[in-house]
Amino acid sequence: MENKVTDAELAILQVLWRNGPSTVREVNDIIAEERQVGYTTTLKLLQIMLEKGLVTRDATDKSHRYWAVVQEKAIQRTLVGKMLDTVFHGSSSALVMQALGNHEPTPEELIKIKEFIERIEAQQRDE
Amino acid sequence: MENKVTDAELAILQVLWRNGPSTVREVNDIIAEERQVGYTTTLKLLQIMLEKGLVTRDATDKSHRYWAVVQEKAIQRTLVGKMLDTVFHGSSSALVMQALGNHEPTPEELIKIKEFIERIEAQQRDE
DNA sequence: AGAGATCTACGAAAGATTTCGTAAATATTT
């Protein structure tokens, strides 16, 4: 992953991940709910993201429709990895505990996490 | 937390967290191992961080000694919180699984995490 | 004390990111 994704780009990607293929206006309407952003700003960002290959578009109609090329999981992986390296010294357990302490999951989610851990443990035993 | 901590500032904070109160030269020597950075760049950044209140210093001696005011845990909390909001839709379990998948912890760490989860579960039962 | 080394302060350049204004093209309405 050579290209860094900036904050403004990430905000746009989130809209595209959530809503699927969208026009500039649709994206901008949603971004503008949060903070004041002009239409051409969003347009310009999407054009930059197109160049970087973060998104693609269908330019058949007058208002082009954009969608994310980079997948949310890939960005999650990159960002978690960077965070592990920079502020957690590579300790995933420290990150995990911070995350759990930060925003407590539901009982169901806790069970899922435990199952996930047990799968890792089983795998480690086989090695 | 009003002030955003930039990447260059974070790199300096990491040195201060690891090594404790340090002079500009000491900080710069360590940063410069990784990437080429001039002495006055590090100096300027520390002065900016001083203004922002991220660090403080003892200016008794000629070479001032700086240390972090903001604690590593606080930054971890902030960054994990931001990440939860932006790319994980508030789902700490998704973040946890990404972290565990990303960089597998040692068996000992896994046990610590399980204990941590069990403490949360016990607490949830009491509510 | 004088020369040389090291340090701080700080403005300003350089670089990166975000924002917007304007022009031209395309669509819509009357």
Next chain:
DNA sequence: AAATATTTACGAAATCTTTCGTAGATCTCT
């Protein structure tokens, strides 16, 4: 078909971050 709306393209301004050069102060060594 003319007037009005909306859209794209794109340069450039505005803003934020990082980097450095220079001046002057302080220390060290001879």
